[in-house]
Amino acid sequence: MSTPTQTPTRPHAPTPSAPxxxxxxxxxxxxxxxLRQRLRSRGWYVMLGLWFVVVLGVTLAVGAAVRSSYTSSVDPETGLSLMPPGSVGAGQIQFELAIAFVLGFGSLIAPVFAANAISGDRAGGTLAIVQATLVTPGQILWGKWLAAWVASLAFLVAALPSLAVAAFSGELRWxxxxxxxxxxxxxxxVLCAIGVGISAGTSRPLFSILATYLVVAALGLGTLIVTGVAAMTVHENVRSSQMEPTPEASKAMLEWDEKMSADPEKYADLPYPPEADDVRCxxxxxEWEAPATERFTWLLAANPFVVLADAAAPPLDPVLQDGSGYAYFASPQAGILGSVRMGVRQMQAGPQSQVTCLEGKVLTPPKLSEQAPVWPVGLGVQLLLTAAIVGWGRRRLVTPAGHLASGTRVA
Structure with a gap:
């Protein structure tokens, strides 16, 4: 009779953890x-030099035009300025115009650094080598975006000496x-992130560059076009009443007309009595139709220039805070960016908010300083768009890829 033998158990070897x-x-x-690859290029430094010269030239030209305008507004006899009290200084106007130029041309430069960051590697066959390492798709996107952002910030830093020229014109609000x-x-x-996301989601460098510029153009020029179309199509009924003379004023004017008819030589050149100017609501x-601007202001808020104006313009002058209509738009007290902010906030309030007389009641328009800022909405729209594009690009970087476009080079 055989006896069963027990096989000795061996301890399990530890499973090697993934690196x-x-x-x-x-x-x-x-x-x-x-970043090292960008810094090795000689063209990088040539572009920085050209950028510095262009920004300096624009700043000097704008400064000369602004100073000429302010000089012409001085009374030659008294030497006093004819500008309204609280007007923005020449230096501030010069800086605002120059920084708007930097943002505009920076919007053209930023996609250059980002739109080819990943699609260029994919076309050259080097992206597959990077994906075969321990680097994740998210790390690739973050690294490429940071490098593109730093490259674009270098151009902003290169523009600082030129922008500082505005300080010589005085009255800068630091x-x-x-x-x-x-x-x-x-x-x-934000623009660099959009470019990197599109670059990650496309296979052709040329297509990624064109698509990035189209998105940038949609944020800049496209928001203006869509807002204009919405202003022509999206309307609402606005109700208001007219100001009319009080009974006392009507009586005074009637008596004055009777006296002038009786003795025109005596009363023809005399003004109406003061009580004739009394009016009431x-x-x-x-009722009439007006563009319902409060419904589509969020579209215009996504414009990078509107975000700049609403978030960074100098505080409103107390004279301008009553919001009594569009007469103050582009006024000297508001400046360039301040005028943009005033216009957008008046659009946000809607046409009904500008009514001062309704059903016998005198209404007070809301103060522009009390209107909610629109730049968080605009920046939020930009970030949502950026997140959608980056998320789409990240999915295209996940390996192994289930499907590759025809003609895509892997390695």
């Missing part, structure tokens, strides 16, 4: 590689100027 790379280490690796620089830096980061209501 890991810290998130920041992966992002830093991609960032350093991408807090507002620093905030403008911060907003421009954020906008360049009438009860008759008139």
């Amino acid at each position: 890991r790379l810290g998130h920041l280490d992966g992002v830093g690796t991609i960032f350093s590689l991408e 807090g507002s100027c620093l905030l403008m620089l911060l907003v421009v830096a954020v906008e360049l980061g 009438g009860t008759e209501v008139t």
Whole structure:
């Protein structure tokens, strides 16, 4: 009879854990590689030099035009300025125009650094080598974006000496100027993220560059066009009443007309009595159609220039805070960016808010300073669009890829 034998058990060998790379280490690796590649290019420094010269030339030209305008507004006899009290100084106007130029041309430069960041590697066959390492798709996107953003910020830094020329014109509001620089830096980061996301989602470098410029144009020029179309198609009924003379004023004018008819030589050149100017809000209501601007202001708020103006323009002068209509738009007290902010906030309030007389009641228009800022809405729209594009690009970087476009080079 055989006895069963017990097979000795061996301890299980430890399962080798998959190698890991810290998130920041992966992002830093991609960032350093991408930035070194850019810094090795001689054309990079040539572009910086040309950019400095162009911005300096624009700033000097704008400054000369602004100073000439302010000089012509001085009374030659008294030497006193004819500008309204509280007007924005020449230096501030010069800086605002120059920073708007930097944002406009920066919107053209930023896609250059971002739109080819990943699609160029994919076309050259080097992206597959990077994907075969421990680097994740998210780390590739973060690293490429940081490198593109830093490259675009270098152009903003190169423009600082030229922008400082505006200080020689005097009356700069330094807090507002620093905030403008911060907003421009954020906008360049958003545009770079859009370019990197499109670059990750496309296979052809040329297509990614064109698509990025189309999205940038949609945020800049496209928002203006869509807002104009909406103003012509989206309307609402506005109700208001007219101001009319009080009974006392009507009686005074009637008596004055009778006296002038009786003795025209005596009363023809004399003004109406003061009580004839008394008016009140009438009860008759008139309705008409006006653009419902409060419904589509969020579209215009996504414009990078509107975000810059609403977030960084100098505080409103107390004279302009009553919001009593569009007469103050582009006034000297508001400045360039301040005028843009006033116009957008008046659009946000809607046409009904500008009515001062309705059903016998005198209404007070809302103060523009009390209107909710629109730049968080505009920046939020930009970030949502950027997140959707980056998310789409990240899915295209996940390996193994289930499907590749025809003609795509892997390695």
